[in-house]
Amino acid sequence: MATAYDNAMMQKGCQKEVGVPVVAVKELCKAFGVHHVLNGISLSVDRGETLAVLGRSGTGKSVLLRIIIGLEAPDSGSVCIQGRNTAGMALDRMGEIRKSMGFLFQHAALYDSLTVAENVAFPLEHHRRDMSREERDERVRQLLAEVGMEGDFGKMPSDISGGMQKRVGLARALALEPEILLLDEPTAGLDPISSGEIDDLILKLQRERQMASIVVTHDLHSAKTISNHLALLDKGNVVIQGKFEDLQKSDIPFVMEFLKQS
């Protein structure tokens, strides 16, 4: 059965490009003290694909994203971004690679001393110094309009709700036209209506921009809506990967329990 994502892609007339994965993680291991959060994870995402990484709380899903963006270094394994191994890469060398990536943090991580517009403009001010002030302001207006926040330029992050902060965080993540989008629990803490709105927004952006996306979530409904490929983690291992139908057909006890409780 086609997911909402597949339908959206078919409407757009998109063809899935087959080739070198944009993001490829191989045999990734990470431990914090005696607690092993990742035990040899291998995943890959192509351009135009969205991979949802599911699992219980504390199973290393967010750590996986942090390793991919370079905020944590893996103990072993490789992380290939557009063909380059970035595992353990130095801060300055990661800079160029990070410009092609957008990251939405679980709690949005907006800069609380800056307004909504200044938050979205922040990456542009540092990396697009060729843009004039008017061009930058126009770009910020476009980004905020895309996420439905066009009327809130001058507000501070503390003045807006959690769902609105996520939207602004998403606009900021898209500021540099990334080819890879990483989303850490985009609907966490939101009510069902707001969650649905964020899901629709993510789906719309994927349809328009054809990015390679990795979404970490424990929300199975959201994962089904916005992704075409799922991976379920447990105790640092990938228990199962595939489409949602593959998970439904699985007879692995953990998978059955996870689907039952979701």
Place this chain on the structure above:
Amino acid sequence: MSAQKAIAVTGATTPLPEQQNRSVESTAGFVGKKGNEFFEWFGGLGIFSWKVIKATVTPPYEWRELIRQLDEIGSMSLPLVALAGSAIGVVISMEARYSLSRFGAKSMFPATLVYSVIQVMGPIMTGLIVSGRVGAGIGAELASMKVTEQIDAIEASAINPYRLLAATRILACILVLPLLTLVADACGLLTGWFAQTLVEPLSFHQFIESGFQGATFNAFLPPTFKTAVYGLIIGLIACFQGMRTRGGAEGVGRAATNSVVLASLFVILADVVLVKFILVFFQ
């Protein structure tokens, strides 16, 4: 013989060998743990300093943020430093007048006030005031950014947080401290003269001429510019404490407190070294 039987037989009330051993072990363990933490802290500070130095000397430079920090740190501290300088001037004036009168050396009052304020009290008091006000502010601000993942967001946006956050603040502290010291000195001399004039009229012109008679630049410039080292200490420790914070709100409070305490302590220790350095090389 078991411990309990030994107590019953001997009626002993002093610690028995097993208890003494456990006490020694726990003390040794405590000292060892604190020693580890002590060296880990210095090691972490060294690594942090190296990252900041590398970030400072490689482009792109964050000039706008530096100017913003110069304004913020300078304006945050100016009223407090001016007030403290004024109070110190009055206190030294009263104490010097009393002491010098006892020795029949009242004519030395202007020079005593000038040298006391500019060479000693002005710099160290400015350093301690700024380590409290600015150190706590920087420590708390960066700690709050750390626990809310804002620093991670900066790094994920391909911006070097050591350059944007730490280097700018440290440079601003280095540049602003000598200027604030000059303000403190000026306020101290002014109020010191004023306090003296209320008791024994003395023209300001006469006060300045007497006070600076025979003085050279070496007497006053090194003590003022040594506060740039204080600025380095305050900025470095506050940024380090802030950017390594863990533990939510409690961690933020701890970072702010530790920034003030450690910065103040190291400013005082640095003063001991710098005073000797100045005496050897400049006077």
